[in-house]
Amino acid sequence: MQTTRALGSRYLLERELGSGAMGQVWVALDQRTGERVAAKLLRPEFARDPEILTRFVQERSILLGLVHPNVVRVRDLVVEGDDLAIVMDLVDGADLRARLRAAGTLPAGEAVRITVDVLDALAAAHQGGILHRDVKPDNVLLTADEPPTVLLSDFGIARLAQETTVRMTGVLGTADYMAPEVFTEETASAASDVYGVGILLYELLAGRTPFAGGGTGYAIANRHVTAEPPPVEGMPAALDAVLQGMLAKDPTRRPPAASAAAALRTALPQVADVAALPVAPQPRSWTAATTGPVPAFGVVGHRAPADIDPGRTNIKGAAAQDAAGPAAVTDGATPWVAPFGDHDDDLAGAQTMLRSPRSRPAEATAAAAPETEPARSWVRDKRTWLIGAGSLVAVGAVVGVVALTGGGDDAPRTPTGGGAAAAAEITTLAPSEQLPSGLTTVREAAYDPGSGSLTTTVTWSADVALAGPLFESVPAAGDGKPCPDAFWSVPAVRDVTAGVPATACGWEIPVDVPAGGSVTAEYTVPVALDEGEETQAMRERLSEQGTATRTALEGLSATAVYPAQRLDDLEVQIGGTVRVGAPVELVVLPVWSGTGSADNISVVFSSRTPQPTLLLEQLGGQLEVRTDDCSGSLAFTDRVPYANTIGSRCTVSVRLGGLEARSRTFDVLQNTAG
Known part of the structure; x- marks a missing residue:
């Protein structure tokens, strides 16, 4: 039975509507006006983060000023004790995810009208210097009216575009909807939001996102970077042309939100009567992108701002028109299409898409390789690795891609492309450790000699429900060495808890442990192990990781974190x-x-x-x-x-x-x- 409690001096939390990675959403009573509002109560640990508190104060007036017919209005930001909350309008209706789940796919006219409203909301936000960074059906609300009003929500987690791009301290968003530059350059811009809306429109028409399929979040991210969206049979040509522009790999070749909305309005009369298409099947293979250079894949680690060259991703206000295309469609018959062609010289000057190959997880390649039927299982004991065996050339092409497909524990792994056969994967398991709280931790390591990458799988279990986030140390290769870039299967972020030494190379893992169950996360780091001693080295590393995790947390005292x-x-x-x-x-x-x-x-x-x-x-x-x-x-x-x-x-x-x-x-x- 839920009981009410105060939120600040003005609001009274009445009942919980739902919860997610960021916190809980409540129905609250505004005691001054008597109105019911929605309060997104963020996790208590955020209230102890000085950076987040500072951002709340800085963003308050700007977010309160974001008023648009297609935006869920932010009414207040509350900071009091361990309470950090975003107070918003309470919407009577359901989210677009529920509509899509019930229908499978939407008629083209309905899909376009919803997308146009979302783009209009983004255009207003971008004009005010605000990015959304997590556009997806879950954050689009449909009122109970007929026809429903479309409302874009959750601007409360947006970072302000104070400069022309945003320097990210961690990957914020959902892998299925995130733009390539978020993974390769760790930056987001207005163009990244437009890309997310393009994914959303594709999903409304096809019933699935274009790069969903077998594999972890890293495999999906790799497709965003290296593969073309699979064609959808029956998609009207007018919509396909706009989508090609919105889903361009190069952010400078995407239309601004206002231009994309205008293009879709122009196409609407041609598609208004097109019936809903059947749900598109998962493609058997992925076509490599050919519309520009393919960047080296990998979410960059926390580099100094001076090392980041945002280059041609400068998009804000009037600059968006110069960088990305016309502000509106002047030809009533022809929708806006992103220009493709010979533009390597322009892109080379930008320096945001051409970089030397980075050490990266084995499932992340610099070119998309066809997936054979067995490779689509992607389970832990039948792991598929994509290994880039060639080198990055001027336009980012990689040659000699090898796909190693596991056919069982004892089955040999054979190459399906060029290059020499790689050695089999080596695995080892560390003893479990049980903590006084009842939390049990098990670590398993898998080493792929061909790519020089080590994947560690951490499994937490307990008899009772234990709330996260959890902490995990990813030790450096040696004393004085920098913390390695870890590629996580969950949206982990670098730990910034006061009292935890930076040398611990800690990560905050946003997971909860269910009662009587378990939760798993895995990460991949580049590492070189001596041949013949891999198993022993992995066992030592797993032991060191457990010790480093416990030791790092012993510096904390009067705080309830972790x-x-x-x-x-x-x-x-x-x-x-x-x-x-x-x-x-x-x-x-x-x-x-x-x-x-x-x-x-x-x-x-x-x-x-x-x-x-x-x-x-x-x-x-x-x-x-x-x-x-x-x-x-x-x-x-x-x-x-x-x-x-x-x-x-x-x-x-x-x-x-x-x-x-x-x-x-x-x-x-x-x-x-x-």
Whole structure:
């Protein structure tokens, strides 16, 4: 049963609508106006990040000023204690994902009208210097009206385009909808949002995103960078022409949002009566992109701003028209099409798309290779690697691509393209480790000698639900060496927690562990292991990784970040004199690993406010409170002990996960009041 609670001084949270990686969405009451609003309550750890707090303050007036008929209006930003919330209009309706799930595909006219409204919303945002960076059907709302109003939501997580591009501190977004330059150059611009809308339009018409298919998020990212969107049978030519422009690999050759909207409006009369197409099947192979240079794949690590050349991705305000095409369509019969042709010289000057090959995960190649039928399983014990065996030339082409396809644990892996046969993958498993909170961690490593890449799979499990994010150290190759670039299967970000040394090379993994279940994440790093000693080296590395993870977190004290991995013990405190007829003042505090003493700030449980604390919920919520030797004197209601009769040498014990703790002894005295 949910109970209300205050959010700041103005709002009252009434009921939870849903939750996601960033936090929870609640229906809230605006106590000043009496209106119901939506409050997106971000995870508490964000409130402890000075950079995020600063950005909230900086963005408040700009986000509040973003008012458009197709934008879910941001009403307020709340910063108070551990509460960080975006207050928005409450929309009566459903998201576009639900509409698409029910229909499979949408008629062309409906798909175009929705897309035009989304582009109009983005055009207004871009004019105000705001990027969305996560356009997808889940963030497009349809009201219950007929016809429904289209509303683009979740601008609250957008970074401001204070310069002409945004320097990203981590990949923010959903792999299926992210532009190639986000993966290759770690920058996003207005053109990246347009690309996301192009993916959305493709999905509305085809029932699937163009690069979805077998493989991890890295395989999908690689297709964004290197492959052409598969053609959709039956797609009207007028729409296909606009899509080609919106999905151009080169961001400077995409139309601005306003131009794309104008082009689709021009095409609408030609497609208004086109029925919904059948859901497009997954392609059996992917065609390599031929409309420009193919950049070396890999999400760049945290480089200094001076090392980033945004080049021709400068798109903001009036500059967008010069860089990307006409602001509107003047020819009523011909939609805007991104110009293709001989433009290598222009792109070479930009320097954003031509770079030396980087060490990258084995599943990420600099050219798309056909996928054979067995390769589409992409399961852990039948792993498919795409290995670039050639070199990057002037236009970014790679020769000699080899696809190594596993046919089972004992099946030999054979090349399906040019180049020499590569050695088989080598795997090893480290012993599991169980923490006092009940969290169990298992690490498994797989080394591919052909590409010189090591993939580590981390599996966390527990009997109770443990809230993330979780922490994982990816150690450097040696003392004084820089932290390696890790390519994660989940949207992990570099850890910036105060007290965690930068040399720990830590990552924040946005996962929760389900009760009685497990959750897995994997990452790939370039590494060179000596032939014949790979297994031993991998075991040592896995052991070092576990040790480095624990050691890095031991520098923290009075903070509840990463509680499932840091909880070492509990301390039970009994306050004051205990008398008959009164509740016992009971407080349960965490003892974090490496500290040896209780954290008096982060409370697990208090009898004064018996509702579960956030920390207790993060640790599974199943706190047992009892007495072993004074049962005649103490009784318990909702974990709160009450003194019923006189007693001596009483104690209160608690149990949480695998931890048990007992209070000091105390006497229950006669109540002298009155």
